[in-house]
Amino acid sequence: MKNVLVVPCGTEIGLEINRALKGVKGLKVIGLNSVEDSSAYEFEHFYSGAPYIRDESFLEHVNRFVKEHNITHVFPAHDDAALLLSENRENIDAKVITSSVEANRICRSKKATYSKLKGAVALPRLFNKLDEVLPSALPVFVKPDVGQGSKGAFRADSLEALEQVDFETHVVCEYLPGKEYTIDCYTSAEGTLEYAGPRVRTRIMNGIAVGTQTISDPTKKFFSFAEKLNNSIGMLGAWFFQVKESDSGELVLMEVATRIAGSMSTNRVKGVNFAELSLYAHDGISVQVNPNSFEVKQERNLSNRYNLQLNYKHIYVDFDDCIIINNRVNEQLIALLYKSISDGCQVHLVTRHEYDLTESLNKYRLTNLFDTIYHITDGSPKSSVIKHKNAIFIDDSFRERVDVQQLGVATFSIDSVEALL
Numbered sequence: 001m002k003n004v005l006v007v008p009c010g011t012e013i014g015l016e017i018n019r020a021l022k023g024v025k026g027l028k029v030i031g032l033n034s035v036e037d038s039s040a041y042e043f044e045h046f047y048s049g050a051p052y053i054r055d056e057s058f059l060e061h062v063n064r065f066v067k068e069h070n071i072t073h074v075f076p077a078h079d080d081a082a083l084l085l086s087e088n089r090e091n092i093d094a095k096v097i098t099s100s101v102e103a104n105r106i107c108r109s110k111k112a113t114y115s116k117l118k119g120a121v122a123l124p125r126l127f128n129k130l131d132e133v134l135p136s137a138l139p140v141f142v143k144p145d146v147g148q149g150s151k152g153a154f155r156a157d158s159l160e161a162l163e164q165v166d167f168e169t170h171v172v173c174e175y176l177p178g179k180e181y182t183i184d185c186y187t188s189a190e191g192t193l194e195y196a197g198p199r200v201r202t203r204i205m206n207g208i209a210v211g212t213q214t215i216s217d218p219t220k221k222f223f224s225f226a227e228k229l230n231n232s233i234g235m236l237g238a239w240f241f242q243v244k245e246s247d248s249g250e251l252v253l254m255e256v257a258t259r260i261a262g263s264m265s266t267n268r269v270k271g272v273n274f275a276e277l278s279l280y281a282h283d284g285i286s287v288q289v290n291p292n293s294f295e296v297k298q299e300r301n302l303s304n305r306y307n308l309q310l311n312y313k314h315i316y317v318d319f320d321d322c323i324i325i326n327n328r329v330n331e332q333l334i335a336l337l338y339k340s341i342s343d344g345c346q347v348h349l350v351t352r353h354e355y356d357l358t359e360s361l362n363k364y365r366l367t368n369l370f371d372t373i374y375h376i377t378d379g380s381p382k383s384s385v386i387k388h389k390n391a392i393f394i395d396d397s398f399r400e401r402v403d404v405q406q407l408g409v410a411t412f413s414i415d416s417v418e419a420l421l
Contacts, residue, residue, distance in 0.1 A: 002279070005071045005094070007032040007050065007062060007081060010039040012208055012262030014077030018043055020260075020268055020275035027279075032065060041305035053080045059088055066094045073097055073279060075260075079148050082259050083108045095282050099236045099258040106233055107256045110171045111145050114253075120232045121225060122252045124173035130162055139175045148257075150207030176252055178245025182209060183222050184267045186274055186289060187235040189281045195289045196226035197267040201242075203299075209263045210300040214270065225251055237278030240264070266298040267291070306419040310410060314391035315340055316382075319351035319360075321396045322414055329364050333394070333417050337369065346371040350382045350395075383407055392420070 004021060006014045009031030015038075021029045022044065031043030032050050040046045047065070051058045062085075066074065071094045076082035083104040089096040098104060106112050114123050124141075127133045133140060142165055143153035155175055156162050165172065179200060186195040196217070203211025217223055229241055233256065240261045242254040264274050270291045280287050315337065317323060323330055337347050349370040353360060357375050361367050374385040383404045386393065393404040393411045401411035412420065 001026060001028060002072045003028045003030060003070050004073045004075060004279070005030050005032055005062075005066065005069070006043075006075045006077050008053065008078055009033045009043055009046070010035065010037045011077045013260050014075075015039060015042055016262050016265055016268075017075050017077060017260055017275045019265065020273050021279075024273075024276055030069060030071070032062070038303075038305045041307070053078060053084060059084070059091070063092055066092060073282070075275070075278075077260070079108055079257060079259060086258075097237060097278050097282050099239065100234060103233050103235060104258050107239075107258050109145055110143065110255055113256055114171075117229065117232055117253065120228050122246075122250055124176060124252050124254070127167070127172040129167050130159070130165075133159060133162060133172065135159065137174065140172055141175045142170055142172050145169055145171050148207065150204070153207075176244035176246055176254075178247070178249065180242065180244045180254075181215075181222070181251075182212065182240055182242050182261060182263070183226055184238075184240050184261060184264045184272070184274065185226050185230070185235070186238055186272065186277050187230055187281065189236070189284045189286060191230075191234065191236070193223070193227050193230045193235075195267075195272055195291065196223045197270070197272065197291065198222040199263070199266050208300075211298070212263050212266050213297040214266055214295045216295065221251065225253075229253075229256055237281040238264070238274035263298065263300070266296050269296055270294065304418060308419060310392070312390050312392045312410070313344065314346050314348060314388040316348045316350050316386055316391055316393045316404075316409075318382075318395040318397070318400070319349060319353050319357075322394060323349075323366070324360075324364060325414075329366070330414065330417075332421070333414060336417055336420050339421065348372040348374065348385075350374045350376065350385055350393075352376050 004027055006017050008014060010033045018029055021027055030045040031039050032047050033039055034050050034052050036048040051061050073095045074085060074092060075097045076085050082098040085096045086098050086101040086104045106116050139155050139157045142156050181198050182201055184197045188194050197214060198217055199212045199214045201209040201212055238260050239258050241256040243251040244254055246252050260274055268274060272289055272291050323333055341347060347370050381403050382400050386404060386407060386409060389408060391409050393409050395401055396414055404411050
């Protein structure tokens with residue numbers, strides 16, 4: 001059994017690593033975070049209270065956690081964490097799943113990246129001081145030399161907008177008007193680039209591609225670009241880079257990162273599990289990457305996670321317009337019922353179904369799902385069949401819910417099922 005620690009697990013990176021690994025055989029995925037956030041609901045094994053990355057006690061805390069929980073692999077889920085853990089990997093009693101310290105140092109600084117790759121790939125024109133920015137060069141793009149998520153980045157349309165910019169700590173470069181691409185990559189244990197999957201960034205929020213779509217690479221221009229980066233920097237496992245098109249359509253490098261990208265799930269669903277592959281690479285295991293040929297469009301938005309402070313061992317649930325809606329099975333509710341059964345709950349069907357109930361259950365393949373079935377045909381209230389106090393009641397009927405609430409039982413309409421999941 002491999003015990004894989006993701007830290008800090010509350011980032012979009014950490015959440016994607018968890019999604020990629022939680023179903024992999026032989027792995028136990030553990031999340032460690034500074035605060036208790038939405039990742040507490042995502043990770044089956046979650047711990048908070050870790051110092052922040054820049055805290056002097058961060059490394060000591062992580063290494064103590066590694067020993068206490070028999071961690072075999074540590075997955076950094078932030079750029080700073082990747083650099084810090086790679087710099088101290090000899091003092092950590094587990095494999096650190098990121099590229100070399102040299103690669104991390106290069107990629108953590110955009111100036112270091114551009115310096116290392118000069119002559120290898122197309123780079124944006126850089127301006128080292130305000131005097132170099134002529135009016136004809138405007139607009140230009142400004143971003144922190146060390147940063148992530150587009151924080152502090154902006155387009156400057158005038159020289160006045162640049163007067164307060166520190167050229168030492170920021171990169172000021174030409175503004176590229178063309179399409180922006182992210183290329184999700186995997187480098188094997190032997191250092192060979194095995195996969196480079198381009199996707200268009202169609203919608204950006206806080207530096208994250210919340211709208212993105214994979215595209216084909218028939219001329220191998222993205223793969224060729226990736227090979228030049230891989231050969232120059234020396235990657236291992238999952239990594240990615242971003243490029244934009246110039247006026248002439250040439251691909252120009254924006255940045256490179258040595259980690260999982262939050263939207264790598266777009267290429268992952270094509271069959272390339274970057275997190276799993278990274279574990280193989282660091283264990284020295286060679287595997288073949290076989291992606292599907294279809295393309296994927298992904299749209300992301302904010303999602304909700306709930307802690308209801310509610311304990312129950314019985315679910316009483318309605319059938320019509322609840323389990324079955326518009327002649328279709330309510331997949332979300334069925335998922336809740338199966339999850340609850342796995343958690344040790346009993347499920348009781350309470351229905352006024354006007355047709356042959358056995359026939360309807362057979363039709364929708366719902367036989368053997370329920371511990372008890374109450375088919376009410378005499379008009380009596382549903383509250384009359386509820387035998388347990390440590391229960392919840394799910395029904396689309398407002399009147400039925402109000403009646404059952406008098407028993408001290410929590411009630412839910414179908415719109416609230418997400419909170420129970």
